[in-house]
Amino acid sequence: MKSIAVCAALLVAVVAGAASAQDRGPITNLPLPRFVSMKAVEGNVRRGPSRTHRIDWVFKRRHVPLQITAEYGHWRRVRDRDGAGGWMHYSLLSGARTALVEQDMLEMKSRPDPDAMTVARLELGVIARLEECRHAWCQVSTAGYEGWVQRDRLWGAAAASHGD
Numbered sequence: 813m814k815s816i817a818v819c820a821a822l823l824v825a826v827v828a829g830a831a832s833a834q835d836r837g838p839i840t841n842l843p844l845p846r847f848v849s850m851k852a853v854e855g856n857v858r859r860g861p862s863r864t865h866r867i868d869w870v871f872k873r874r875h876v877p878l879q880i881t882a883e884y885g886h887w888r889r890v891r892d893r894d895g896a897g898g899w900m901h902y903s904l905l906s907g908a909r910t911a912l913v914e915q916d917m918l919e920m921k922s923r924p925d926p927d928a929m930t931v932a933r934l935e936l937g938v939i940a941r942l943e944e945c946r947h948a949w950c951q952v953s954t955a956g957y958e959g960w961v962q963r964d965r966l967w968g969a970a971a972a973s974h975g976d
Contacts, residue, residue, distance in 0.1 A: 837883040847968045848890075850874055851906035857898035861887030868898050875939050877910045877968030895965045909942040911952060911968035913961075916966045920959035924949030931959035945969055 837844050854872045858865040861884040871878075871892070881897070882889035888905060891897030893912055916936035921928040924946055932955075934940065940952035940961075949960045950969045963969050 837880070839883040841886065844883070845879050847877055847879050847909060847970070848905045849908050849910040849968075850876045850878060850904065851908075852904040853898050855904035857890070857896075857900055858887075859898060861885060861889070861899045865899065869896070871900075873939070875908075875910050875941075875952075877912055878905065878937070879968075880905075909968070910939050911950065911966035913938040913940065913943045913965065914967050915965045918961055918965050919953070920961050921949075922959055924951075926961040928960070932957040934961070940966075942966075942969055957969060 835844060836842065840872070850863065850871055850873065853874050854870055856867045857869050857871060859868055878890040878892055878897075878900075880888045882953050884899070886902050887899045888902050889897065891913075909975075913934045913936060918934040918936075919930045920932040920934055922931050922975050932956065932974055938954055940954035943951040945951070945952060945959070945963055950963045950966060951958070951960050
C-alpha cells in the first residue's frame with residue numbers, strides 16, 4: 813500500500829513537471845505563449861520551420877506585435893492579432909514589447925486613472941511601445957506621447973505576458 817502511494821506521488825510530480833515544461837519554449841526556456849515585435853521592415857512567414865518551406869505571406873509592418881506560440885531551432889511560430897501566422901526566423905523578431913491599439917480614439921491618460929487628464933487620443937491600429945503594465949493599465953509611448961491606456965484596449969499586452 814505504501815509503495816502505491818509513493819508511485820502515485822511520483823506520477824503526480826512527473827505530470828506536474830511536464831505541464832510546467834510545456835509552458836516554456838524548449839529552445840529559449842522563455843514562457844509560451846509570449847509577445848514580441850517585428851524587428852525587420854519585412855519578414856517571410858513560412859508554412860514550416862525552415863527556409864525550404866513555402867512562404868505563405870510576408871509581414872510588412874515594423875514593430876507590429878506578434879505572439880510566439882512555439883519554438884523549433886532558430887524558428888518561432890507566430891500569430892498576429894487576426895490569428896494569421898506561421899514560422900519566422902528568430903532574427904526577424906525583437907524582444908521589445910509593442911501593442912496594437914484596438915479602439916479608435918483611445919484616450920491616453922497622464923496616469924493610470926480614468927479621471928486623469930487626457931494626454932492624447934490614439935487611432936485604431938496604432939502601434940505603441942509598451943513600457944509597463946499595472947493591473948488594468950499599461951504605460952505606452954508613441955509619436956512623442958507617453959501615457960497610460962486601458963490594457964484591454966490593446967492587443968499584445970495580455971496579463972500573463974508582461975510581468976504582473
